Amino acid sequence: MNxxxxxxxxxxxxxxxxLTATIGAYLVAEKVSERLRNPPWANPVLxxxxxxxxxxxxxxxNYGTYFEGAQFIHFLLGPATVALALPLWDNRATIQxxxxxxxxxxxxxxxVAAGSAILLAQAFDLPMNVLLSLAPKSTTAPVALGxxxxxxxxxxxxxxxxxxxxxxGAIIVTPLMxxxxxxxxxxxxxxxxxxxxxIGTARAFxxxxxxxxxxxxxxxxxxxxxxxxxxxxxxxxx
Amino acid sequence: MLQTLGLLxxxxxxxxxxxRGLGLPIPGPVLGLVILLAALALLPTLSSxxxxxxxxxxxxxxxxxxxxxxxxxxxxxxLSSDWVALLVILTLSTVLSMLVTVATFIAMKRLMMRWVK
Numbered sequence: 001m002n003x004x005x006x007x008x009x010x011x012x013x014x015x016x017x018x019l020t021a022t023i024g025a026y027l028v029a030e031k032v033s034e035r036l037r038n039p040p041w042a043n044p045v046l047x048x049x050x051x052x053x054x055x056x057x058x059x060x061x062n063y064g065t066y067f068e069g070a071q072f073i074h075f076l077l078g079p080a081t082v083a084l085a086l087p088l089w090d091n092r093a094t095i096q097x098x099x100x101x102x103x104x105x106x107x108x109x110x111x112v113a114a115g116s117a118i119l120l121a122q123a124f125d126l127p128m129n130v131l132l133s134l135a136p137k138s139t140t141a142p143v144a145l146g147x148x149x150x151x152x153x154x155x156x157x158x159x160x161x162x163x164x165x166x167x168x169g170a171i172i173v174t175p176l177m178x179x180x181x182x183x184x185x186x187x188x189x190x191x192x193x194x195x196x197x198x199i200g201t202a203r204a205f206x207x208x209x210x211x212x213x214x215x216x217x218x219x220x221x222x223x224x225x226x227x228x229x230x231x232x233x234x235x236x237x238x
Numbered sequence: 239m240l241q242t243l244g245l246l247x248x249x250x251x252x253x254x255x256x257x258r259g260l261g262l263p264i265p266g267p268v269l270g271l272v273i274l275l276a277a278l279a280l281l282p283t284l285s286s287x288x289x290x291x292x293x294x295x296x297x298x299x300x301x302x303x304x305x306x307x308x309x310x311x312x313x314x315x316x317l318s319s320d321w322v323a324l325l326v327i328l329t330l331s332t333v334l335s336m337l338v339t340v341a342t343f344i345a346m347k348r349l350m351m352r353w354v355k
Contacts, residue, residue, distance in 0.1 A: 022308075026301045044300050049307040056311060063312045070305035076295070077302045079246035081267035082253070083292045085274035089285060101346040109339030116331040124323040130316055134327065138335060141303045146265025156309025157316055161328065163307060169332045176336060184344055191339040195332050198299060218339075224268060231263040 012059065018069030025051040040170030040203055045163050077142035081223065084140070088220040095217055098186065105187070106218065109194035110225045111233065113138035118237045128238075133157040135234065137165045139226035140197040140219055147227050151234065162197070169196020170203035185210040193218025242291035249273045 011017045029047035036042045056066055067074070088095075095102055114135050121131040132153035136144040141162045148158035173192045182188055189211030192200035197219050205212030252273050254266030262269075278284055310317065317324070 022304055023301070026304055030300075045303045045307050048301075048304045049310065052304070052308050053311045056308065063309060066308065067305065070308070073302055074305040077306075078250045078267040078270070079243065080295050080299055080302055081265070082246045082249045082270040082274050083295050085249075085271045085278060086285060086288055086292045087296070088271075089275060089278045098347065098350075100350050101343045104346045105339045105343035108342040109335050112338040113331060113335035116334045117327060120327040120331060121323075124320075124327065126320055126323060127316075130320060130324075134324070137328065138332070141306070143265060143268055145306055146267060147263075150263050150265060154313060154316070156306055157313050159303060159306035160310040160313075160317070161324065163303060164325075165328050165332055168329055169336070172329075172333065173336060176333065177340065180337075180340075182340055182344070184340075184347070187340045187343040187347070190343050191336040194339045195335040220271075224271065227264040227268045 012061065013065065015069035015072070018061075018066045019072055020069075021052060021055065022048070022070050022073055038202075038206070040167055040199070043163065043167050043199060046167065049160075077145065081140075081142040081146075084220045084223060087216055091213065091217050094213060101187075102190065102217065102221070105190055106194060106221050106225060107229075109191065109218075110138070110222050110229055113195055113222075114226060114230050115233050115237060118233060122238070129154055130157065131238070132234075134161055135230050136226055137161045138195050138197060138222065140223050143223040143227060147230055150227075151231060163199070166196045166199025169200040173200060173203060174207060186214045189214035190218045194222050197222070239291045242288050245277075245288070246270075246274070246292075246295075249277070 025048045026044060028051060029044040032047055033042045033044045117134045117137055118131060121134050126134075129152065132151050133148050135151070135153070136147040136158060139147070139162070141159060144158050144162045145155045148155045169192060173188070173196065177188045177191075185208045189204040189208065192204040192211065193215030196203070201212065201215035201219050204215035249270035250267050253269030253271075256262070257264050257266045257269050
């Protein structure tokens with residue numbers, strides 16, 4: 001028993017333990033999601049968080065200790081954001097073909113996504129740091145975290161809000177568009193990408209390939225636009 | 239692979255340099271994205287050598303959100319006091335944004351078609 005305590009007190013302070021735990025939890029989460037046939041609510045990120053959280057709480061691990069291991073994964077968000085340039089470049093012909101609808105819908109949708117979150121947060125009387133964490137919720141997580149940090153939000157809260165937004169968007173997009181009898185796959189996919197980033201895009205790809213391509217374009221363009229638009233909206237609306 | 243990683247990090251570093259240097263509120267990696275896009279426009283052959291590594295990175299994008307997502311357990315007081323408001327806001331805002339996006343897209347598409355005729 002004493003040996004185990006000694007071993008634990010050693011392992012729990014090395015980055016190796018929580019790095020391995022994070023990757024392990026994600027691999028399990030991916031398998032679970034696949035088994036359930038990837039429904040939008042069984043998101044691998046959400047399952048990973050649900051698996052890791054009780055362990056971290058039970059072992060009384062603080063954020064600094066966890067992050068010492070997890071930072072190696074977290075760091076990759078930066079290069080991954082840069083990497084989004086490639087899908088955007090690959091889709092340049094499609095973008096050129098319908099550049100006016102794409103740009104207009106992007107600006108309108110992105111402004112409403114961030115602006116409505118800011119206004120609703122004020123209506124619900126939420127604290128300022130929560131409002132700032134909410135504002136970039138519709139853009140892809142690495143960008144949203146960067147924006148949240150830059151404007152004074154709580155990046156970890158933003159991460160969860162971004163994932164929840166994606167899940168909510170992925171669940172409602174198909175029924176919503178069907179109720180409105182919108183049959184234009186380009187428009188449907190684009191809306192999923194603007195409002196619900198990567199999780200919405202993954203959903204769109206499952207429903208229709210054209211919708212998926214347009215969702216991907218919307219997500220990448222919105223990553224660019226949200227970081228420009230959020231500071232302006234904050235100045236106007238708060 | 240190493241070249242691609244070096245290029246991605248280089249773009250991010252340049253983006254960070256410009257963002258911090260000019261005091262812009264844009265995250266460095268987003269400027270890095272723009273820089274890489276410009277590099278691709280100048281040198282289109284670059285795309286095929288970048289593709290294998292970038293495909294691997296983007297296929298595992300979800301994993302990279304986990305550390306930040308786990309951070310929520312150290313923010314539970316915010317979530318527990320405001321979770322109803324947050325869920326209502328997220329749902330309303332997502333629906334509104336989808337409706338405006340889809341309406342604008344279809345309206346502009348029709349307008350462009352009429353214009354072309």
